[in-house]
Amino acid sequence: MALDRAEPVKAPNVYDAEPIPEAARAEIDRLMATGDLFRYTAPADAPVALLERDFAALMGTKYALAVSSCSAAIYLSLRALDLETGTRVLIPAFTFAAVPSAVVHANCQPVLVEVGENYRIDMADFEAKLDDTIGAVIISHMRGHTSDMDAIMALCNARGVPVIEDAAHSLGTLWHGKKIGTIGRIGCFSFQSYKMVNAGEGGILITDDADLVARAVIMSGAYEHNWKKHGTDPELDAAFARWQNELPLYNMRMQNLSAVVIRPQLGDVLTRRINDGLAKHDYVADLLNGSPWLHVPPPLAPETRAPDSIQFNLVGFDSDDEAKAFADAAATRGVKVQVFGLSADNARAFWNWRFIPGERQELPQTRAMLMRACDVRLPPRLTTDELDFIVDALVSAAEDIKGETRAYGT
């Protein structure tokens, strides 16, 4: 797999974003000219309101609420569920620190569930921990990997426990053909720059539940009667009337500039990113799986993925030092690999979530996975040459450490 080219391909910069579609410009100029940045100034059809309408239509849900981040969406979801202080909320032990943080922010207690070598929730541990003390469940589709949503929904529905889907990094993923984020009571998405749609920052929550969305809308900062700009449906109006003046206002609104940057990314642009992301991920996955030292776990059968990064496990790396040496060798070859559990202060390593109150929770299975699981960004815009460069660097780095003998001819 050594590169043999007249003009060597440079290591791609996987952190650069794609340009914002040209179509955003006219609206940005209009906002610049008018200064109309606050979502509730216009009497109707403000860009944020139009984004909510577009996003709900895209996802096939009744309601959407755009906010300042996915973390804000998760926080507001927990508050909308009206959980008592101290409620125990089940979350996967492999997620981003923002998730346990949102739980703590909502005065609830995160309870961590084991995650397997395939980055998906360990269903035996989930079932064991889903006892009468659990008031809500957040399913983080971490890096877009979908856990067994059939089993999760059956167990949670049987107990009447609400499920919030953290689909921050899963826009476009399907489960039995159904859009991820529409399976639980509420779905939350991120528009932070490293996600499928880039507004720098931003988030949105979707639900079919009028009462939940009304509560979330008010708490997001729809003070006085600004909720009237969230559509007119009798069920929603009744819910707003019920909650008027009953809830605190946390001011987690989205501003119009973010919405005009997001809207032109939702149509063909998103479809192209989803399709290319999956094709390019699978191209790289097949090649990495050709190495005896690297393993990309397959998706679950009902899952159609929409990845913009790739995760794989180091196989036969007996020590953490060997795993670190692999990451160093890949870096030398121009590709930055993060071994989740081995980079300092990684926000996805549960032992770094020391802000969680109470006794430290130990998750040996998740810890073992994090010590060998690698993360490489793979934005859908990469060319085949750039993908080949990444594959070559990773496969060669593994051979640097583990020797070439088994890499060929097996």
Ligand SMILES: *Cc1c(COP(=O)(O)O)cnc(C)c1O
């Ligand atoms: C990015 C991310 C978040 C946080 O999203 P923000 O919009 O940055 O708050 C939460 N969960 C997961 C799984 C993420 O990938």
